Amino acid sequence: MDKAALRRKLIDQRLNLPDRLLRADALQQVMRFWLVERPDTVIGAYWPIKGEFDPLPALHRWKEDGELQGTPQRRKIGLPVIDKQRKTLSFHAWHPGCPMEEDAFGIPKPKDTELLTPTLLFVPCVGYGAGGYRLGYGGGFYDRTLAQINPRPFTVGLGYAEGFVDDFEPENHDQPLDAILNDNGEVWPVAGLSLR
Numbered sequence: 001m002d003k004a005a006l007r008r009k010l011i012d013q014r015l016n017l018p019d020r021l022l023r024a025d026a027l028q029q030v031m032r033f034w035l036v037e038r039p040d041t042v043i044g045a046y047w048p049i050k051g052e053f054d055p056l057p058a059l060h061r062w063k064e065d066g067e068l069q070g071t072p073q074r075r076k077i078g079l080p081v082i083d084k085q086r087k088t089l090s091f092h093a094w095h096p097g098c099p100m101e102e103d104a105f106g107i108p109k110p111k112d113t114e115l116l117t118p119t120l121l122f123v124p125c126v127g128y129g130a131g132g133y134r135l136g137y138g139g140g141f142y143d144r145t146l147a148q149i150n151p152r153p154f155t156v157g158l159g160y161a162e163g164f165v166d167d168f169e170p171e172n173h174d175q176p177l178d179a180i181l182n183d184n185g186e187v188w189p190v191a192g193l194s195l196r
């Protein structure tokens with residue numbers, strides 16, 4: 001199957017997931033437990049489209065949990081803003097109810113908020129495979145951004161279990177993710193397997 005057809009199949013399957021609410025709930029739980037071990041105070045995420053898992057409720061709670069730490073911690077959430085010339089992403093502060101506008105793809109993005117430097121990025125996956133490789137919508141935005149960004153944030157793919165592609169073949173420009181979480185838990189890196 002070519003990449004475009006695989007993309008269509010996976011998006012269609014995701015839009016028609018019968019038990020998406022249960023799965024979304026499970027993945028939010030997985031995210032929240034996973035985040036407990038992390039030192040980050042600035043996290044980049046995304047505004048969900050096309051049946052993507054919504055990471056924002058769990059992140060908003062993570063942000064509020066920051067205030068409850070022994071020493072209260074100011075935590076920030078960023079959403080992607082497309083740089084049209086460079087075809088890369090930058091991340092701008094978001095909080096519920098903050099002013100938004102639509103980007104070139106009709107996706108809401110924060111309007112004129114602070115530019116952030118996330119140390120952790122949650123990356124939406126249409127599909128994903130062994131080795132932390134992911135399939136996106138084909139814009140190459142994350143690949144291009146990750147190829148240039150310095151220092152590189154820790155990257156964590158998010159997707160439902162259905163998005164796993166058994167025989168996914170990465171291309172040269174594909175940037176592998178450091179971890180992948182789905183509704184069953186952390187599925188990459190695989191415990192006991194160390195390639196890097």
Ligand SMILES: Nc1nc2c(c(=O)[nH]1)N(C=O)[C@@H](CNc1ccc(C(=O)N[C@@H](CCC(=O)O)C(=O)O)cc1)CN2
Binds near residue numbers: 046049082138142
């Ligand atoms: N929620 C979310 N926001 C995101 C991304 C993402 O993957 N998810 N992006 C991650 O990069 C960037 C936007 N990238 C996008 C790239 C293409 C399309 C899109 O709709 N493309 C057309 C044509 C695709 C094709 O040529 O096959 C389409 O799907 O109809 C949407 C967003 C930034 N924001």
Ligand SMILES: Nc1ncnc2c1ncn2[C@@H]1O[C@H](COP(=O)(O)OP(=O)(O)OP(=O)(O)O)[C@@H](O)[C@H]1O
Binds near residue numbers: 136139
């Ligand atoms: N580092 C890079 N520099 C220049 N072009 C790149 C780079 N990485 C990827 N591209 C280009 O981006 C295009 C799309 O790549 P690909 O199909 O892997 O996107 P994707 O990962 O599905 O999309 P996205 O990252 O936007 O979700 C490819 O044609 C590729 O040539």
